[in-house]
Amino acid sequence: MSELTRKAEKLDAADELAAKRAEFVLDDVVYLDGNSLGALPAAVPGRVEDVVRRQWGELRIRSWTEGGWWTAPERIGDRIAPLVGAAAGQVVVGDSTSVNVFKALVGAVRLARQADGGGLGRDEIVVDATTFPTDGYLAGSAARMTGCTLRPVPPSEVTDALGDRTAAVLLNHVDYRTGRLHDLPSLTAAVHAAGAYVVWDLCHSAGALPVGLDEHGVDLAVGCTYKYLNGGPGAPAFLYVRADLQDRFDSPLPGWNSHAEPFGMRAEYEPAAGAVRGRVGTPDILSMLALEAALEVWDGVTIDAVRAKSLALTDFFLECVEEYVPEGRVECVTPRAHGERGSQVALRCPDAGDVMERLIERGVVGDFRRPDVLRFGFTPLYVGFADVERAARVLAEELA
C-alpha cells in the first residue's frame, strides 16, 4: 500500500460527509463529472414514479392545486436559497440557465436605467470574455434588444472597464474550463461603485462552495441545478433577484405565471410581487419535482462543510498527480490558491481527448474540453479520497 493510499484511507475515515455517498446511486466508477451532470440521488426514482403514476395519472389536473405543482418553482427556489446564501423569497426555479441569463441581464440593464431616471446613458453590457459561450450569446442578444453595446472583457480587467456607461455586468463565479473562482465580493462592489448592476452565473459554484448572495449584495444571479445540485439532465435552472430589487425587476419574458393574478386571465400584464416575478410559462413538473427530491440530500449538510471537503479533495488530487504523473506531462490550469479555486481541477495536455477516452474506459469519468483540457469535477457529497487517489493513479498510468 502506497503512502498516498494510506493517506486516502485516513482522509476517508475522518470525512464527516462520507455517509452521504449512500444517498446516491453509484457503481464502482470514479465519477468526476458531477460538474457536468450530477449523479442520481437515490430518492429521485421513487419520487418521479409517484409524480407520474399518482399525481399525473390519478389526480391529474387536481395536482396543480392539491399536489403543490403550482407553487413548486418558488418552493424549490427556497430550498436552493440557503445553499447560495440567500434568504427565502428571492430564488425561483424554471426555464434553462440560458433563458434565465436573458431575463436577468435585460432586467439588470433596465434597473440601471431606472436608477438613472430612465435615460439611455448607460448603454454598455460588460461580459466575461472567457465565459461559457451561451452567456456571451445571450448577453449579445440582451445588448442588441436594449440598445446597448456588448463589451467582452477578461475577468481580470473587468474593474478597469467599468464606468458611467456600464449598465450591467455578467460574470461567472467559477470558470467552467479552468475552474478559477472569481472574487464575487470585490467584483460586486466594483460594479456597484460604477452605478451598474451585476448578474452572477453560479453554474459551477452553486452546491460546491459558499456564494453569499445576500451577504455581498449581489443584484441578480442565475444557476444550474444539474451539476452540483444533482437535479437530473437538463433540470430547470434558478433565478435570484435580490428582495429590494424585485419590485423594480422588469422581466423581458412576462408570462402568465408571473402575473399578480394568473388565473384572472386579464389582458393587461401586472407583475406579481416577489420571486414569482421571475416565472414565465407553465413549470415543467416532472423535472422540477425530480429536482426537489434530489435536493433532500442536502438535509443536515452545510455548504461550508462541502467547501472544506472540496478543497481537501482538489488539494489531494493535485498532490497525487504531482506524485504519480511524469513531470511535464500535464499542466494544471486551475489556480493553486484556495481563494481562486472552484471544485474542479483542469489539466492541460496535448492529447487530452484521447486520454479522457481511455480514462473513461478504465472507470475514471471526467470530461474533455477543447482543445486540450482534461476536466475533473469533485462533488463532495459522493466523491471520496480513495476515488481521488485511484483517478490520479489511472491518469498517470495512461500518461506514462
Next chain:
Amino acid sequence: MSELTRKAEKLDAADELAAKRAEFVLDDVVYLDGNSLGALPAAVPGRVEDVVRRQWGELRIRSWTEGGWWTAPERIGDRIAPLVGAAAGQVVVGDSTSVNVFKALVGAVRLARQADGGGLGRDEIVVDATTFPTDGYLAGSAARMTGCTLRPVPPSEVTDALGDRTAAVLLNHVDYRTGRLHDLPSLTAAVHAAGAYVVWDLCHSAGALPVGLDEHGVDLAVGCTYKYLNGGPGAPAFLYVRADLQDRFDSPLPGWNSHAEPFGMRAEYEPAAGAVRGRVGTPDILSMLALEAALEVWDGVTIDAVRAKSLALTDFFLECVEEYVPEGRVECVTPRAHGERGSQVALRCPDAGDVMERLIERGVVGDFRRPDVLRFGFTPLYVGFADVERAARVLAEELA
C-alpha cells in the same frame, strides 16, 4: 335505457379509435379536461423509470450521446410534425409555450424587416385581443424590444387591421375559452398579402384537428404538448419555423444549443441550420423523454380520424345537453358550425364555478374559466360516447 344511451352505445361500437383508450391510464371518471392536462399514456411510467434509473443513474453523462439525449428536441419535433401537417426538419421541442411565443414573434418581426430591406417601417405587431393572456403579455414584450407598437384586435377584425405597418401577427388557432376555431388558411393568406409574417399558437389544436402548417404556408407556429398531445404537466412546448425561413430566422434567444458547433465553445455565435436554430439551452430530458413515450399513442392514428371523432363527440354532447338540460339554463358559446369549432364545448351559466365543483365531485371533470364558463374538452383518443352522454346527464341533474 334512454334513446341517447342507446345511441352512445352504437357510436362507441362503431368507433375505430375506441381501442386507443386502453393505451391510457384511466379510471371511471369522465375526463373532459384533456385540453388542460392530457391523461397519462400507459407507456410513460416505464419509460421515465428507464430514463431516471438507467440512462441517468447508470450511463450518466454518456446518455447525452449514446442515449440520444442531445438530439431529442429535433427528433421529438419530427414526431409531432405530421400531427400539425409539417414535413420533417421544421419542428423543435423545448422551453415553455410562452418562451416560444417570444422567440417566434421577435423572429417574425425580424423576418418582416429583412424582407423590407432592413428598414423599421414595419412597426406594428397585431395580436388576437381575446388571446390566452400569456401570448398578449409576451407580444407586448416583443413589441417593446423591437420598437413596435402592439395592436390588439378581435380575430374577426384582423384582416382589416393589416397594412404596410404590420410586421407580425400572433393568432390562436382555437380560442382557449370559447373553443372557436379560426380560419388559419385565409388569415395566413391575408397576413402574407400585407407583406407580414404570421405566428400561430396551436395550443388548443395540435393533436385535436388538422392544422396543415406546410399546406397553408404558415411562417411560424408554437404549441403545447401537455394538452391533446398528453406529454405531462408542463411538458416542453414546440416551435415550427417553415423550412425556407430557417436560414433567416434570427432568434432573440441564441443559446449554445442552437450554435452551428455547440461543443466548439466559440465566443462568436453562429446559428445552426434547420429547426435546431430554435433551441436555446440544455434540453429538459426527463420531461422531454416522457413526452416522446407519450407520442407513441399516435402510432397508426391519423389526425383526420381524430378530427372526425372529435366533431362527432362534440356534436353528440351538444345533442345530449339540448335534450337533458332545462332550456335557458346554459348558453353554448362554442360555434355550431364544424368549420368554426375546435375540440371543446364551452357553456356559459351564471353559477359555473359551483356547478363545475359539483360535477367534479360526481366524476365528470371539466374546468371552470372565469367568470362564467364551463369548459369541456374532448380528446378522441380516450373519450367515448358513453362518457359524453354521462357527462351531459350529470350536468343536467346538477343544473336541474
